[in-house]
Amino acid sequence: MVVFGTTLAIAVLAIIVVGGVLLLRSRSSTQNGKKSADDFRSARREVTLENVEPGDAIIFWDDSDSLIETVLECQEHVGERATQWRWVFLSDGRLIEVSGTRRKMYSPPEVFYQGSAPFAELTAEVDQGGALKTFEDRVRDGSVASQPVAFTYDGTRYAIRSTGTFAANVKGKPLQTDVWADLSANESDNVYFKMQSSSGEEALGTWTTHIAFSTGKSLADSDIKGIYGK
Numbered sequence: 768m769v770v771f772g773t774t775l776a777i778a779v780l781a782i783i784v785v786g787g788v789l790l791l792r793s794r795s796s797t798q799n800g801k802k803s804a805d806d807f808r809s810a811r812r813e814v815t816l817e818n819v820e821p822g823d824a825i826i827f828w829d830d831s832d833s834l835i836e837t838v839l840e841c842q843e844h845v846g847e848r849a850t851q852w853r854w855v856f857l858s859d860g861r862l863i864e865v866s867g868t869r870r871k872m873y874s875p876p877e878v879f880y881q882g883s884a885p886f887a888e889l890t891a892e893v894d895q896g897g898a899l900k901t902f903e904d905r906v907r908d909g910s911v912a913s914q915p916v917a918f919t920y921d922g923t924r925y926a927i928r929s930t931g932t933f934a935a936n937v938k939g940k941p942l943q944t945d946v947w948a949d950l951s952a953n954e955s956d957n958v959y960f961k962m963q964s965s966s967g968e969e970a971l972g973t974w975t976t977h978i979a980f981s982t983g984k985s986l987a988d989s990d991i992k993g994i995y996g997k
Contacts, residue, residue, distance in 0.1 A: 814996045816865045819855060821939025822997035828990050833857040837939040843931050844954065854935075856942070862981060864971070872990070873971050873983035878945045880977045885920060889960075889978060899960055899974075902927045918962060920980070925962035925970050933957050946979040 814823055819835050826832045837856040842849050852866035860875030879885040891897030893904050898918045905911035916927045934954040942948055950957055962970040969983045 814994045816855065816863065816870060816991075816994065817853075819994060820997070824995045824997075825857070826992040826995075828992060830992075831859075833859045833861070835939070837937065837942055839942075840936040840938065841933045842935075842954075843933045845931075856940075862971075862983075863986060870986040871969055871971075871983050872986040873969070873981035876946070876973075876979035876981040878977050878979055880945075885980070886978055889918060889972070890974065898927060899930055899958075902960075903930055923964050923968065923982075925964050925968075928961045928963055930958065930960040933959055944979075946973055946975050946977050949975040949977075951975065 819825075819838065821835055821837060823835045824832060825835065834857070835855055836858050839854040839856070841852050841854060850866075852864060855863040855865065857863065862873040862876070864871045864873065879889070888896070889898050891900070893900050898916050902911060902916040905914055905916060918925050918927065932955050934952075935950055935957065937950075942950065956975065958974040960972045960974070962972070964970070967984075969985070971981050971983065973979045
């Protein structure tokens with residue numbers, strides 16, 4: 768009887784110990800689960816045009832929406848000064864430029880192929896009236912303000928406002944369309960230029976092998992309903 772009582776006491780004690788261990792593990796697991804959920808929530812980024820990534824989505828004021836396919840992180844170096852901006856490529860072909868506090872939306876581009884009249888008008892030498900090289904020449908001699916350089920396309924006259932070269936880091940879907948697929952690792956091979964019409968319409972051109980030409984306008988905060996991370 769004594770042996771039986773001792774055995775029973777040991778069994779009860781074992782049950783109590785095992786139960787306590789399981790209870791502690793359960794509480795620990797619950798606390799860790801809560802902590803992980805809190806960590807996940809705190810780690811989620813606030814999605815803005817400054818930090819959008821491929822796979823994120825944008826809903827516009829007109830209820831249209833588009834996925835972000837590619838982001839180009841661009842830099843232009845002039846002497847020791849570097850300027851950064853982003854070109855955000857949407858699944859519907861449009862392009863958003865984010866530069867500091869400025870945002871612009873551009874239409875799907877039209878390509879001016881080598882040998883076409885628009886390509887020649889833009890890229891010819893100064894003595895042949897090439898708009899881009901004439902603009903750069905007048906910037907250097909300080910005459911561009913009094914003698915602005917214009918380019919007319921599809922009935923709209925655009926004044927050239929700036930030109931430059933850029934390096935780009937590609938994030939997301941590789942760019943496979945004409946012009947963009949030919950971006951070079953050499954910054955001096957990638958040329959951009961910006962224009963504006965008398966009515967305020969913007970134009971963006973990029974020149975690698977051919978030229979991609981897009982028109983657009985400023986993008987206000989009210990033009991976007993929401994940006995959602997993937």
